[in-house]
Amino acid sequence: MTVEEEIKALGKKARAAAHAMRALDTAAKNAALLAVAEALEAARPAIEAANAEDVAAAKAAGLAPSLVDRLTLTPARFEAMVDGLRTVVALPDPVGETLLERDRPSGIHIRKVREPLGVVAVVFESRPNVFVDTAALCFKTSNAIILRGGKEALRSNVALADAVQKGLARWCGTERPLALLDAIQLVRTTDHEGVRALVRMPEYVDVAIPRGGERLIRAMCEAALVPVLKHYKGVCHVYVDEGADLDMALAILDNAKTQRPGTCNAAECLLVNSRIASAFMPMVEAWAKEKGVTLHEKDVDWGREFLSLDLNVGIVMDVDEAIAHINAYGSHHSDAIVTRDEARAARFLRLVDSAAVYHNASTRFTDGGEFGMGAEIGISTDKLHARGPMGLEELTTYKYVVTGDGALRH
Amino acid sequence: MTVEEEIKALGKKARAAAHAMRALDTAAKNAALLAVAEALEAARPAIEAANAEDVAAAKAAGLAPSLVDRLTLTPARFEAMVDGLRTVVALPDPVGETLLERDRPSGIHIRKVREPLGVVAVVFESRPNVFVDTAALCFKTSNAIILRGGKEALRSNVALADAVQKGLARWCGTERPLALLDAIQLVRTTDHEGVRALVRMPEYVDVAIPRGGERLIRAMCEAALVPVLKHYKGVCHVYVDEGADLDMALAILDNAKTQRPGTCNAAECLLVNSRIASAFMPMVEAWAKEKGVTLHEKDVDWGREFLSLDLNVGIVMDVDEAIAHINAYGSHHSDAIVTRDEARAARFLRLVDSAAVYHNASTRFTDGGEFGMGAEIGISTDKLHARGPMGLEELTTYKYVVTGDGALRH
Numbered sequence: 041m042t043v044e045e046e047i048k049a050l051g052k053k054a055r056a057a058a059h060a061m062r063a064l065d066t067a068a069k070n071a072a073l074l075a076v077a078e079a080l081e082a083a084r085p086a087i088e089a090a091n092a093e094d095v096a097a098a099k100a101a102g103l104a105p106s107l108v109d110r111l112t113l114t115p116a117r118f119e120a121m122v123d124g125l126r127t128v129v130a131l132p133d134p135v136g137e138t139l140l141e142r143d144r145p146s147g148i149h150i151r152k153v154r155e156p157l158g159v160v161a162v163v164f165e166s167r168p169n170v171f172v173d174t175a176a177l178c179f180k181t182s183n184a185i186i187l188r189g190g191k192e193a194l195r196s197n198v199a200l201a202d203a204v205q206k207g208l209a210r211w212c213g214t215e216r217p218l219a220l221l222d223a224i225q226l227v228r229t230t231d232h233e234g235v236r237a238l239v240r241m242p243e244y245v246d247v248a249i250p251r252g253g254e255r256l257i258r259a260m261c262e263a264a265l266v267p268v269l270k271h272y273k274g275v276c277h278v279y280v281d282e283g284a285d286l287d288m289a290l291a292i293l294d295n296a297k298t299q300r301p302g303t304c305n306a307a308e309c310l311l312v313n314s315r316i317a318s319a320f321m322p323m324v325e326a327w328a329k330e331k332g333v334t335l336h337e338k339d340v341d342w343g344r345e346f347l348s349l350d351l352n353v354g355i356v357m358d359v360d361e362a363i364a365h366i367n368a369y370g371s372h373h374s375d376a377i378v379t380r381d382e383a384r385a386a387r388f389l390r391l392v393d394s395a396a397v398y399h400n401a402s403t404r405f406t407d408g409g410e411f412g413m414g415a416e417i418g419i420s421t422d423k424l425h426a427r428g429p430m431g432l433e434e435l436t437t438y439k440y441v442v443t444g445d446g447a448l449r450h
Numbered sequence: 451m452t453v454e455e456e457i458k459a460l461g462k463k464a465r466a467a468a469h470a471m472r473a474l475d476t477a478a479k480n481a482a483l484l485a486v487a488e489a490l491e492a493a494r495p496a497i498e499a500a501n502a503e504d505v506a507a508a509k510a511a512g513l514a515p516s517l518v519d520r521l522t523l524t525p526a527r528f529e530a531m532v533d534g535l536r537t538v539v540a541l542p543d544p545v546g547e548t549l550l551e552r553d554r555p556s557g558i559h560i561r562k563v564r565e566p567l568g569v570v571a572v573v574f575e576s577r578p579n580v581f582v583d584t585a586a587l588c589f590k591t592s593n594a595i596i597l598r599g600g601k602e603a604l605r606s607n608v609a610l611a612d613a614v615q616k617g618l619a620r621w622c623g624t625e626r627p628l629a630l631l632d633a634i635q636l637v638r639t640t641d642h643e644g645v646r647a648l649v650r651m652p653e654y655v656d657v658a659i660p661r662g663g664e665r666l667i668r669a670m671c672e673a674a675l676v677p678v679l680k681h682y683k684g685v686c687h688v689y690v691d692e693g694a695d696l697d698m699a700l701a702i703l704d705n706a707k708t709q710r711p712g713t714c715n716a717a718e719c720l721l722v723n724s725r726i727a728s729a730f731m732p733m734v735e736a737w738a739k740e741k742g743v744t745l746h747e748k749d750v751d752w753g754r755e756f757l758s759l760d761l762n763v764g765i766v767m768d769v770d771e772a773i774a775h776i777n778a779y780g781s782h783h784s785d786a787i788v789t790r791d792e793a794r795a796a797r798f799l800r801l802v803d804s805a806a807v808y809h810n811a812s813t814r815f816t817d818g819g820e821f822g823m824g825a826e827i828g829i830s831t832d833k834l835h836a837r838g839p840m841g842l843e844e845l846t847t848y849k850y851v852v853t854g855d856g857a858l859r860h
Contacts, residue, residue, distance in 0.1 A: 062800060062801050062803070147811075155803075155833075158833065261675055262675065265672065267835075291856060367469055391472050393472070393849075395850065396849065397849060399852070399854070401558050401852055401858075402857065402858050405558055422677070423567055423656050423847040425834040428850050438837055439804065439806065439838070440816070440821065441807055441809075442806055442809070443809045444808070444810050444811030446811070447810070447811040447815070448702065448811075449812050449820065
């Protein structure tokens with residue numbers, strides 16, 4: 041069997057599983073997730089042993105320490121992963137929700153109803169816990185999932201997939217359709233060809249979600265015949281307007297830059313209105329010195345995502361220049377204005393073309409949990425289907441359910 | 451300038467126009483659309499002359515009569531096109547609508563607000579009126595649009611584009627940003643390379659919408675780096691269940707098959723429950739004879755989109771076999787069950803994975819107008835972003851507008 045045939049076989053099984061999942065109610069899905077949580081706990085020694093082998097091999101191969109860290113399933117991470125399953129059980133199930141309902145003069149009654157997407161393909165890199173986290177969110181929304189992890193995490197992922205299978209099998213028993221066992225599948229080959237095949241079968245895959253770096257995302261988009269929901273970069277801005285509360289501005293800048301500089305919603309660029317620059321810039325310089333932040337004032341590299349304690353700094357004439365700069369160099373992720381002027385705030389919030397726009401608040405709030413979604417499968421910098429943090433609702437589509445009493449179109 | 455450079459230049463201008471459009475309110479957009487309507491009326495002789503040249507050239511080149519018909523801008527079609535603009539003016543503007551609003555314990559206030567998508571690329575074939583229809587819907591939703599029509603309609607499209615430009619210019623006057631003149635642009639080259647370039651510049655195009663046949667759609671999807679919202683095929687089913695009202699079933703079948711057989715929501719396949727086949731099939735055969743419908747009972751070709759008075763016919767054991775058949779061979783467009791049994795109706799409506807599912811009603815209702823959307827830019831057989839008929843709302847995305855009083859993440 042070629043890699044492509046192998047992937048197609050997984051796809052075909054996933055499609056059948058997705059059809060079987062449509063018949064499940066919320067209680068059944070929750071029972072399955074709890075069975076999976078128990079199976080993971082039962083298999084913990086085997087999973088940890090497999091992970092230790094992956095970690096040892098990664099170290100022996102000289103992989104970067106940051107990568108080895110992401111690969112490692114520490115006891116705390118294992119427990120958080122299993123707790124995560126139970127959190128998803130407690131979340132409301134969006135499937136079946138009525139989004140809109142209307143009667144039409146033709147005699148038909150229309151209901152727009154939330155539906156599962158069908159089959160979701162998730163391609164991730166070295167964190168094995170992504171396997172369980174994303175599988176739980178997809179399962180809760182009645183989607184089948186095909187997961188393809190990084191080569192360096194294969195032993196861990198196989199151990200996790202085997203445990204998940206045991207959990208599903210126990211829950212399925214002899215009463216449920218066997219097709220449900222294919223609701224969560226792992227691609228067990230790590231050829232690059234496999235990723236390519238996965239995103240080129242629209243008959244079996246409804247959407248692909250990359251959970252990894254820019255190179256992975258670009259390669260997937262280039263090959264894809266299925267929609268890809270993606271997060272490219274987080275190049276977030278803080279613009280400090282004329283007449284802003286400068287203490288508030290500094291506190292927001294500090295939070296946005298230093299609270300967790302490696303995250304996508306951390307600020308990468310400060311824009312300062314020229315009329316307050318002489319008052320504000322000394323404050324910024326003192327703060328930078330204290331916090332170890334490197335200011336790029338002459339060696340600016342607009343649009344760069346540092347993910348470190350580095351910050352581009354620019355002076356702009358007015359809010360319109362700030363807006364134009366952000367739309368040109370930002371990544372349409374999260375951008376903030378600090379101002380006391382309501383009209384300029386409204387202009388910024390309206391004209392900045394980003395997933396989240398902030399007035400007098402830190403960009404760090406762009407997060408499913410902070411937005412009250414309960415869970416997050418990722419943050420989208422796309423505009424179609426989902427924008428910004430994606431929770432359970434973003435893993436659904438809708439259909440129109442139309443009823444009549446012999447209604448005909450004239 | 452290469453074709454690619456030419457398309458990039460259009461894209462760059464469209465992006466600037468999209469940014470300028472964000473500042474427009476509904477009244478300004480409506481005024482622009484009315485100015486365009488007047489300009490089209492003023493340019494009517496020039497547009498009709500250009501169209502007559504296209505039609506003459508198409509006839510001389512021996513193009514199919516159906517294509518020549520689609521190409522022809524009859525007086526009625528011209529008037530419907532201009533009336534269409536005025537209809538769009540009267541529709542409510544979805545941009546700026548608050549979709550969700552919540553306070554969070556962190557002190558931030560979140561509003562999820564409808565936003566324009568940005569730049570929409572529409573690739574269409576021979577109907578010149580698509581130029582004006584789609585431009586109006588995109589403009590009303592504050593989107594810039596780049597249109598690329600078929601080679602055979604180029605003279606007509608250039609005449610339409612010139613008139614639209616005049617209307618926009620009069621509306622812009624000296625007070626509005628010149629960038630707004632690029633809100634509606636025509637690709638004036640008809641190389642295939644142009645279509646390819648158009649869907650490969652995510653920095654300038656947010657979504658592509660093909661308005662044409664399967665070959666065009668497949669070519670666009672294969673090349674695309676931007677999302678494509680598409681309508682592949684309409685392979686719609688009518689399933690007549692055990693115990694159905696057979697007169698109602700025949701009336702629905704007749705409407706779904708014969709009212710306008712060339713449309714995507716017309717039925718292409720009848721599925722009959724085996725327990726009523728001996729009673730129902732003679733009725734179907736008599737009806738087919740009377741209406742000139744060719745029944746394909748032995749020479750079935752499952753999944754075929756006839757778009758003519760042809761109908762595949764199959765006998766199934768029960769509703770589950772009907773559901774499985776439709777999910778396997780249909781195009782996930784519109785499928786109906788005729789039954790008196792509420793439980794089986796509910797099962798069908800839930801498990802059939804189509805954009806619109808019907809109980810005791812004709813599949814022909816899948817249409818923006820019939821669904822009460824006011825206008826339609828197309829019907830999506832995709833599941834992401836938009837499914838089924840797409841109106842103004844489906845030409846929007848959303849963003850999160852977050853306000854605080856110095857709120858920081860902890």
